[in-house]
Amino acid sequence: MEVRTHAVTLVHGGTVLRPLTECDWPLLLRWNSDPEVLYFSEGDDVESYSLEDVQGIYRGVSQRAYCFVIEHEGLPIGDCWLQEMNLPRLIDRFPGRDLRRIDITIGEKPFWGRGLGSTSIALLTEYAFEEERADIVFGCDIADYNGRSFGAFQKVGFEVHERVHQKEGLKASYCYDVLLTRERYLLLLQQGCYPLLGRSTDEP
Numbered sequence: 001m002e003v004r005t006h007a008v009t010l011v012h013g014g015t016v017l018r019p020l021t022e023c024d025w026p027l028l029l030r031w032n033s034d035p036e037v038l039y040f041s042e043g044d045d046v047e048s049y050s051l052e053d054v055q056g057i058y059r060g061v062s063q064r065a066y067c068f069v070i071e072h073e074g075l076p077i078g079d080c081w082l083q084e085m086n087l088p089r090l091i092d093r094f095p096g097r098d099l100r101r102i103d104i105t106i107g108e109k110p111f112w113g114r115g116l117g118s119t120s121i122a123l124l125t126e127y128a129f130e131e132e133r134a135d136i137v138f139g140c141d142i143a144d145y146n147g148r149s150f151g152a153f154q155k156v157g158f159e160v161h162e163r164v165h166q167k168e169g170l171k172a173s174y175c176y177d178v179l180l181t182r183e184r185y186l187l188l189l190q191q192g193c194y195p196l197l198g199r200s201t202d203e204p
């Protein structure tokens with residue numbers, strides 16, 4: 001099984017989300033073998049992933065997701081995806097609704113805290129509501145010690161859905177699920193609070 005790619009590119013200023021492909025393994029391996037990045041992006045104590053692990057993760061997720069590489073002024077700095085919801089606790093709570101989740105990693109650490117994560121989340125969110133007609137978009141399992149991730153989602157309109165207690169022995173005592181509903185997105189858009197971001201697709 002290979003990465004399921006697509007033809008969607010999302011753009012805002014110098015930030016470009018372009019399709020992730022089978023050519024991106026060196027980048028993905030670099031970011032997924034940095035213990036400091038993994039400390040924030042993984043719930044378990046993962047120090048490093050092998051190429052085989054990384055290929056397994058991205059090839060698997062891409063079957064039900066739009067996966068992107070984040071580029072800033074031409075430099076690849078991280079990856080993100082917009083995926084169909086896969087967590088039973090949320091699917092069961094919102095039956096019949098089209099639920100998506102956003103996951104994101106800026107793997108180049110000097111680019112943390114410069115607004116690029118929240119811009120990328122906004123681009124994916126806008127794509128989810130405008131093009132995919134999603135009902136609710138989530139950020140999931142944001143650890144209590146990951147204020148930057150929490151702040152990045154909050155900055156573009158996401159609100160806390162639930163604080164989920166974690167099992168003993170995990171790095172976090174609790175994690176947050178945050179969400180943005182279509183209704184709130186439309187309200188934010190109407191109020192001019194939500195940025196209307198550029199996008200392009202090469203699809204016919």
Ligand SMILES: CC(C)(COP(=O)(O)OP(=O)(O)OC[C@H]1O[C@@H](n2cnc3c(N)ncnc32)[C@H](O)[C@@H]1OP(=O)(O)O)[C@@H](O)C(=O)NCCC(=O)NCCS
Nearest residue numbers: 040041105106112113114115116117118147148149151152
């Ligand atoms: C999480 C991540 C994508 C966020 O992207 P980013 O570009 O660093 O974040 P942004 O600069 O867009 O936004 C962060 C916001 O959180 C705020 N913030 C930072 N620390 C915070 C804290 N402890 N508590 C609350 N807010 C905090 C910042 O002030 C900023 O808001 P502001 O611009 O209004 O001041 C990025 O830091 C990253 O990839 N980290 C490593 C992997 C990871 O954590 N992935 C997510 C797993 S859930």
